[in-house]
Amino acid sequence: MRDLPAPDFSLHASLTSGQTFRWRQHEGWWYGFLGRAAVKIRQEGDRLIWDASDPSVTGEQLRRYFALDLHLPDILSFIDVDMQIHRAIVRYRGLRVLRQDGWETLASFICASFNNIKRIEGMVERLCQAYGEPVALNGFRGFSFPTADALAAVPERRLRSLGLGYRAPYLRATARLVADGRLPADQLRSADYETTKRALLGCDGVGDKVADCVALFGFEKLEAFPVDVWMERVMRYYFRHRKMTRKAVHDYATQRFGRYAGYAQQYLYHDIRTLRATAPPVTATLSTVGR
DNA sequence: CGCCAGGTGCTGA
DNA sequence: TCAGCACATGGC
Numbered sequence: 001m002r003d004l005p006a007p008d009f010s011l012h013a014s015l016t017s018g019q020t021f022r023w024r025q026h027e028g029w030w031y032g033f034l035g036r037a038a039v040k041i042r043q044e045g046d047r048l049i050w051d052a053s054d055p056s057v058t059g060e061q062l063r064r065y066f067a068l069d070l071h072l073p074d075i076l077s078f079i080d081v082d083m084q085i086h087r088a089i090v091r092y093r094g095l096r097v098l099r100q101d102g103w104e105t106l107a108s109f110i111c112a113s114f115n116n117i118k119r120i121e122g123m124v125e126r127l128c129q130a131y132g133e134p135v136a137l138n139g140f141r142g143f144s145f146p147t148a149d150a151l152a153a154v155p156e157r158r159l160r161s162l163g164l165g166y167r168a169p170y171l172r173a174t175a176r177l178v179a180d181g182r183l184p185a186d187q188l189r190s191a192d193y194e195t196t197k198r199a200l201l202g203c204d205g206v207g208d209k210v211a212d213c214v215a216l217f218g219f220e221k222l223e224a225f226p227v228d229v230w231m232e233r234v235m236r237y238y239f240r241h242r243k244m245t246r247k248a249v250h251d252y253a254t255q256r257f258g259r260y261a262g263y264a265q266q267y268l269y270h271d272i273r274t275l276r277a278t279a280p281p282v283t284a285t286l287s288t289v290g291r
Numbered sequence: 292c293g294c295c296a297g298g299t300g301c302t303g304a
Numbered sequence: 305t306c307a308g309c310a311c312a313t314g315g316c
Contacts, residue, residue: 018297109297116296119314165312170299207299228297245306246298269297 004048004059008072010094011043017095017270019217021108021121022128026140034061035101036144038137053137067096075222079257079264084237088271097216097266102185103178104145105218110171110205111164112213119163126162127151148178170205177203193221208250216262225253225261234268 015023015030023032029040037054039062050062063069076089111123124145131146131154151159152175159168177183183203188196196219200211212226227235227246235249238256257264 112296113298114296114311115298115313116315119296122314160312163313166299166310167312205299209298213297226297229295230297273297 001051006048006068007046013092013095021124031140038135038142053135065099067099075260075263079260085264088267092270100217102218103148106214109210109213111167123163148175151175152179173204188219193223196221222262223259225250225265230269230272234272
């Protein structure tokens with residue numbers, strides 16, 4: 001068992017805020033993957049206690065995955081510009097945008113479109129069980145995320161049988177794009193946001209929202225601001241309940257929160273979803289205020 | 292049962 | 305450029 005300093009960090013908020021679909025909580029530990037290696041982690045104050053199935057996994061890799069090298073207080077002061085975002089920051093301080101694998105993020109968020117998180121988790125887990133590699137860590141048994149090569153070879157009907165629905169052909173086509181090298185996933189990490197988003201939009205099943213999620217969670221583009229149904233609801237605060245398109249919401253938020261718009265989005269998203277999950281429905285409030 | 296879910300692609304104005 | 309529509313599936 002090893003440990004790692006983790007100041008200004010909330011493992012729980014980071015893993016439950018809808019940016020990753022693969023981590024599982026079991027007997028006080030979080031189990032997940034770094035590449036092919038299974039990892040178990042728990043937080044004790046300002047430290048992470050952890051172990052991995054592969055001894056070559058380093059603390060530096062974990063530090064990088066959880067973005068612990070970034071100075072979070074500076075990022076949060078930068079986006080802390082009004083009451084709405086301020087409330088989310090106070091509640092979930094320590095939430096960090098993870099640096100996930102680009103291909104895994106792309107494939108996962110193609111599955112995520114017009115879907116709910118519970119079902120996304122099930123779909124991704126079945127993909128891993130069917131086409132990933134088995135890995136064991138103590139009592140935990142899991143499967144690594146399948147490579148693009150592996151998924152490129154899977155017939156559409158097989159993907160449908162895992163419950164992917166109409167996303168099956170999208171995922172297959174995008175896996176082929178990555179496997180053939182037509183989408184240079186490796187280069188996107190060092191490319192700028194616009195270049196990365198344009199490249200991602202060339203994939204089947206990837207529109208503005210999915211491209212922004214993949215740019216933010218998979219390719220470190222912290223200015224990306226994904227707009228889904230939840231963000232539309234949150235952003236009514238800024239638009240005083242007037243009608244707006246998703247593009248208008250996106251452009252407004254990008255102006256407002258600047259180079260850390262992605263962090264603002266993640267705090268706002270986690271805040272409203274957690275609020276809706278734990279409180280009784282407030283549809284009356286949302287639909288009547290401002291009339 | 293009907294409604295909703297981290298939307299996208301296609302079509303026709 | 306933009307509104308309107310079809311699209312699979314499962315949880316609640």
